[in-house]
Amino acid sequence: MRRAAVFLLLAVPFASAWSATSPEAEVKRLSQQFSDASASGDAAILGKLLDDRVVFMNESGELSSRADILAGTQPPPAGRHNELLQTDWNFVLQGDTAVTSFTDNGTFTIGDIVTHASFKSIETWQHKKDGWKMISSQTLAVQEDPAAVTLPAADLDQYVGTYKAGTAVTVKITRTPRGLESATNGGAAKELDAEVRDVLFTPGQPRMRRIIQRDAAGHVTGFIARREGHDLLYKKKAS
Numbered sequence: 001m002r003r004a005a006v007f008l009l010l011a012v013p014f015a016s017a018w019s020a021t022s023p024e025a026e027v028k029r030l031s032q033q034f035s036d037a038s039a040s041g042d043a044a045i046l047g048k049l050l051d052d053r054v055v056f057m058n059e060s061g062e063l064s065s066r067a068d069i070l071a072g073t074q075p076p077p078a079g080r081h082n083e084l085l086q087t088d089w090n091f092v093l094q095g096d097t098a099v100t101s102f103t104d105n106g107t108f109t110i111g112d113i114v115t116h117a118s119f120k121s122i123e124t125w126q127h128k129k130d131g132w133k134m135i136s137s138q139t140l141a142v143q144e145d146p147a148a149v150t151l152p153a154a155d156l157d158q159y160v161g162t163y164k165a166g167t168a169v170t171v172k173i174t175r176t177p178r179g180l181e182s183a184t185n186g187g188a189a190k191e192l193d194a195e196v197r198d199v200l201f202t203p204g205q206p207r208m209r210r211i212i213q214r215d216a217a218g219h220v221t222g223f224i225a226r227r228e229g230h231d232l233l234y235k236k237k238a239s
Contacts, residue, residue: 003102009173011211024091024173027098027125031130034123035104039082051126051133059141063238081109094126103142118142131167143206148193155197156180158220159212163234171234 021029030126036131037045050056050066057063064072076082088103104119124136156179158199173192180192180200192200200214200223211224213233222235 022094023098023127027091027100027132028089030088030125031102031123031196032066034083035086038073039084039106041071041073043070044071046070049132049134050136051128053216054134055136056134057138059139079101079111083107084111095157098125098132099123100125104139134171145193145203145206146195146201148203151179151194151197155181159200161191161220161239163222165232165234169234 001103025180033045034049036042037049050069052066054066054069055063056065056069084104084106086102086104086233087203089103090101092099099233100121100123102121102123104121106119107119108115119139119141121137121139123134125132125233126135156175159173160175161173163173165171166233169182169185171182173180174189176191178191179194181189182192183189192210193203194200195209198214200210200212207228209226211226212220213222213224215221220236222233225232225234
């Protein structure tokens with residue numbers, strides 16, 4: 001009985017720390033606070049939220065320590081304002097550890113210019129003696145389709161044909177009333193749009209571009225499929 005009584009007495013401070021607010025509400029508040037501090041360049045707030053051994057990967061794929069983050073944090077220059085607002089919130093609690101996912105919707109203002117970007121993040125928080133601390137985070141930039149342009153029909157006609165990469169991959173580009181479609185190895189056709197003349201993309205696949213290649217006379221000879229800096233050359237078959 002004494003052991004049980006001692007356990008209950010020891011458990012009271014821990015239980016009271018959870019009773020003030022739900023774990024999800026508290027972690028959500030702190031996570032948004034972290035986004036706010038990141039946007040405003042408040043290193044003091046970030047320092048309070050980050051665990052000493054945090055594993056942090058930003059949207060560029062760079063790993064940073066707590067010291068790296070704090071050393072690289074500073075307020076934006078005069079005339080610039082940044083805002084990060086979280087949506088699509090998800091929360092899973094396992095013991096004293098919480099895993100969250102959300103979208104950070106960024107609004108970036110420079111003078112009278114306003115731009116937007118979104119970021120998908122997963123964060124892990126752990127409840128310690130001094131409260132919740134972020135122990136890991138990974139962020140990916142949300143990629144979006146570029147704005148499409150309308151090209152003259154004569155330009156679209158030049159892209160029509162069959163293209164091959166090596167011996168195993170064939171892409172066929174055809175004309176449609178809407179514009180262009182492409183099919184790989186006889187599969188389902190997908191729409192093709194133009195970002196600019198001679199740069200094509202498939203809607204919904206912003207990581208890929210098809211860059212048309214021409215000879216000295218201006219005839220289409222193939223295209224380069226460029227995916228995040230990696231190129232694959234397709235050569236156009238003679239008609």
